[in-house]
Amino acid sequence: MTDQAPPVPASAPDDGSSARDGGASLRAGVTVIAVLLVLAALWFARELVAPLALAVVLVVIVHPIRHPLERRGWPRWAATTVVIAVAYLILAVLAALLVFAGVEFADLVVDVVDELQAAVASVAAWLASVGLGEQLADATASALDPSALLDLAQGLGGWLLGFLTAAFFVLAYVIFMAADAARYRRAERAFGAGIRPRLDRIRALNSSVRRYYVVNASFGAIVAVIDGLALWALGIPIPAVWAILAFVTNFIPNIGFVLGLIPPAVLAFVVGGVPLLLVVIAVYSVVNVVLQVLVQPKFVSDAVDLSLTLSFFSVVFWTFVIGPLGAILSIPLTLAAREALLADRDGWLRWLSGNAAISSPPVSPPEPLDQDSPAG
Structure with missing residues (x-):
């Protein structure tokens, strides 16, 4: 009796699905890597990207002001100037509110230091009395430490410098993007x-x-x-x-x-x-x-x-x-x-x-x- 080799099953014809699956996986991997690289770049350039994002939102919000002005016969440069002026007005109001709040907060911290110290001491004593332990009491006391608030108030100068730097970029971005927005209407004529x-x-x-x-x-x-x-x-x-x-x-x-x-x-x-x-x-x-x-x-x-x-x-x-x-x-x-x-x-x-x-x-x-x- 002769041994016979088991029959080899016929392979299914290759319809290209495996190649398509491999291509889809490759594209997905490349997309993930590209997204991660973009996010890393945004993180490293966040001091420039954050003002840019704010400027984009401002221009998007105020851009519709342009249309009724141009329908009334205003030249494009005049309508763009109005858009920029309104965006700057919004920024000026926000800046004034933030500066006012910062100055008032700094003055308040100086005025209520004694009361805050007494409140911190009472909270720490209460936590210790209810048996929550010295570590939790110390953590709460450090979180409400008046010196931390004083450091925050004294650091308003550095914060203000950073704010002014960001504001400079926002002001510049608004001008450029408001001017460029006027030409977007020609995109369909240019690209079909x-x-x-x-x-x-x-x-x-x-x-x-x-x-x-x-x-x-x-x-x-x-x-x-x-x-x-x-x-x-x-x-x-x-x-x-x-x-x-x-x-x-x-x-x-x-x-x-x-x-x-x-x-x-x-x-x-x-x-x-x-x-x-x-x-x-x-x-x-x-x-x-x-x-x-x-x-x-x-x-x-x-x-x-x-x-x-x-x-x-x-x-x-x-x-x-x-x-x-x-x-x-x-x-x-x-x-x-x-x-x-x-x-x-x-x-x-x-x-x-x-x-x-x-x-x-x-x-x-x-x-x-x-x-x-x-x-x-």
């Missing part, structure tokens, strides 16, 4: 009708950014006025500074309310003890929960189709990449990154990020967009 879908996405992105900041500025102003008046009625020192802080932190998604609450709450504890601390926390909680949690999201959701998880992560991520300004610019930066990375290729990834337009069509027709330029 095939570029129209991309221009439409840019217009939609810019419109979303504008609506987001208009809504946040409106609700931030309401929150700031209510919080400031409440703090003034409760006798909390420099309520105007804490109102400014509430307005600024309203632009930080999810955690802005907490950041705006901590300083006035600590000050309330210093000047009035635990009862006043609880009152301030209650007032802030009622005002901010009603406006920022229950009302504001209904107006923001149409402009920002991002999941809550992604919104929170974007604050941490962009703050790490470009610094503190990244917390305020986190939403438009995330929207721009989503458009650049996902575009129209990965609908399910866009849906996971919170874009509701992927899963369900809009109930009403979208807001008409200005067709003159991508910035419109």
Whole structure:
């Protein structure tokens, strides 16, 4: 009986799927490496990138002013000048508010050093009395150490120098980008009708950014006025500074309310003890929960189709990449990154990020967009 070799199964014909899979994996790997290199470059150049991002947002917000002026016959250079002037006015108002808040805070720290030391001593003694241990008491005392606040107040000079340097770049960027925005309307004539879908996405992105900041500025102003008046009625020192802080932190998604609450709450504890601390926390909680949690999201959701998880992560991520300004610019930066990375290729990834337009069509027709330029 002769041994017979087992039959060799016939190999399936190669239809090229393995090559395609290998090519897709290679492209995915190259994309990941490219993204990491871009993020590393942004981190190293954050002192230049952060002012650039702020300037881009400012130009996007004020650019629509150009269109009614040009329709009335204004020359292009005059309309550009108005756009630049309005952007500079916004920067001037913000700078004045920040400088005022910084000076008032520095004076306050000097005035309440004795009260703060007494409050720190009482907190440390209470922690030790309830058996939380000396280490926790020491940690709390060091966190509330008046010398740390004094160092912060004395470091306002260095902060102001950095602020002025960043402001210089912002002012320059605004001029260049406002001038360049006037020529974007010629993109379709230069590249043909095939570029129209991309221009439409840019217009939609810019419109979303504008609506987001208009809504946040409106609700931030309401929150700031209510919080400031409440703090003034409760006798909390420099309520105007804490109102400014509430307005600024309203632009930080999810955690802005907490950041705006901590300083006035600590000050309330210093000047009035635990009862006043609880009152301030209650007032802030009622005002901010009603406006920022229950009302504001209904107006923001149409402009920002991002999941809550992604919104929170974007604050941490962009703050790490470009610094503190990244917390305020986190939403438009995330929207721009989503458009650049996902575009129209990965609908399910866009849906996971919170874009509701992927899963369900809009109930009403979208807001008409200005067709003159991508910035419109």
